[in-house]
Each structure stands twice: as structure tokens, then as C-alpha cells.
Amino acid sequence: KxxxxxxxxxxxxxxxxxxxxxxxxxxxxxxxxxxxxxxxxxxxxxxxxxxxxxxxxxxxxxxxxxxxxxxxxxxxxxxxxxxxxxxxxxxxxxxxxxxxxxxxxxxxxxxxxLNCTVGKHVLVKDNDQVVFAGTVIDVDEEGAIIVRNEQGIVQSFNFGEISIR
CATH class of the missing domain: 3.30.930.10 (Bira Bifunctional Protein; Domain 2)
Incomplete structure (x- = not known):
């Protein structure tokens, strides 16, 4: 801001x-x-x-x-x-x-x-290793991103980093 x-x-x-x-x-x-x-x-x-x-x-x-x-x-x-x-x-x-x-x-x-991540396809990484790939569908009230992959599996991440694709 x-x-x-x-x-x-x-x-x-x-x-x-x-x-x-x-x-x-x-x-x-x-x-x-x-x-x-x-x-x-x-x-x-x-x-x-x-x-x-x-x-x-x-x-x-x-x-x-x-x-x-x-x-x-x-x-x-x-x-x-x-x-x-x-x-x-x-x-x-x-x-x-x-x-x-x-x-x-x-x-x-x-x-x-101000978040630009929702709706983007991302690679979720932990220690530079990709642990999940999918589209960010939400950010929860605690700040974790919710990601859905191509198979429809939804996971929440409150750690790591992402690369936007």
C-alpha cells in the first residue's frame, strides 16, 4: 500500500x-x-x-x-x-x-x-523442489494458498514458494 x-x-x-x-x-x-x-x-x-x-x-x-x-x-x-x-x-x-x-x-x-496469485497456474516449491502444480483457487483466512491440480486434487500450502506460469 x-x-x-x-x-x-x-x-x-x-x-x-x-x-x-x-x-x-x-x-x-x-x-x-x-x-x-x-x-x-x-x-x-x-x-x-x-x-x-x-x-x-x-x-x-x-x-x-x-x-x-x-x-x-x-x-x-x-x-x-x-x-x-x-x-x-x-x-x-x-x-x-x-x-x-x-x-x-x-x-x-x-x-x-492486493493479491495477484488467485487464478494463476503455479508450481509450489519447497527447498527448490516442485511439490505440487495447479491453479490457485483461493487464499484462506490464515494466508495459506489453496491449489487445485489438473486431476481435481485440492491441497493447501502455508509454506514454500511459488512460480507463476
Whole structure:
């Protein structure tokens, strides 16, 4: 939401579970880890966000040049990394407050609105090995993707990564 607002674009979408795409190319990756206490309550969470802000096309290695881009290059803007960081932290704070007050459902609904994965044919991978292939038919309330293969078998995944085909 912060990138969409700052760059005045609707083209940024979420690829399950943790990437941001701009016109199908990766501009951001998000990794998170959490620790639960003995009662199953979140003790802490660590979130790492990497955003391609000001890289030129020549800055990308050949193996990712076709699948990655930067915000300034693609959207013909000239924002600094600091400006992008401030926008992200502002929106992160707003979403965190919503989560504290209203629970995860509110944040999940906003996440689902920006998701571009439903309806796409995907390869589900775990440790770079394909474990399932099919079409994403939904994302459940806990963030797991629901995938149906060509034989009609439906499986839920709350781990791994996907390649959109």
C-alpha cells in the first residue's frame, strides 16, 4: 500500500506469500520470522523488507534481469530509499495498529485485495523442489494458498514458494 501510494500506481500487487510485483516483475521481497511463547502467543516477530528502489536495468544480474525491476526505473520517478522507507514504516504502523485493535482478519482482507496469485497456474516449491502444480483457487483466512491440480486434487500450502506460469 505504501509503494502504491507514494508512486501513485495501482500496478503493484502481492505474489503469495511475500513478494511485491510491478507489472509481473519483482520489486520487493519480505521475510518474517516469529517466536511463540509456551502458550502459543507471539513473543516477537522479525520482518525484513528488501525493495528495489533506484537500480537501473544494468544493475540487475543477467539471471534476474527478466524477472526483476526497480520502482524508479519502471515508474519513471526519482524517490530516495529514505522516502520509500518512511512511506513503508508509516503504512506498517497503521496496519500494525489495526491488527492490534481489530485482529488479523482486517489486515488479511487488505492483503487479499492486493493479491495477484488467485487464478494463476503455479508450481509450489519447497527447498527448490516442485511439490505440487495447479491453479490457485483461493487464499484462506490464515494466508495459506489453496491449489487445485489438473486431476481435481485440492491441497493447501502455508509454506514454500511459488512460480507463476
Amino acid at each position: 505504501a509503494v502504491r501510494r507514494l508512486y501513485d500506481t495501482e500496478s503493484v500487487q502481492i505474489k503469495w506469500p511475500n513478494d511485491l510485483l510491478l507489472d509481473g516483475k519483482k520489486i520487493c521481497g519480505i521475510l518474517s520470522e516469529l517466536q511463540l511463547d509456551e502458550n502459543g502467543v507471539i513473543d516477537y516477530a522479525i520482518v525484513g523488507i528488501g525493495v528495489n528502489v533506484a537500480l537501473s536495468a544494468a544493475d540487475f544480474p543477467a539471471e534476474v534481469a527478466a524477472t526483476a525491476t526497480s520502482l524508479n526505473t519502471s515508474l519513471h520517478k526519482d524517490f530516495t530509499c529514505d522516502q520509500v522507507l518512511v512511506a513503508i514504516m508509516e503504512d506498517f504502523g497503521i496496519l500494525y495498529d489495526k491488527w492490534l485493535l481489530l485482529g488479523a482478519d482486517v489486515v488479511m482482507k487488505e492483503w487479499q485485495k
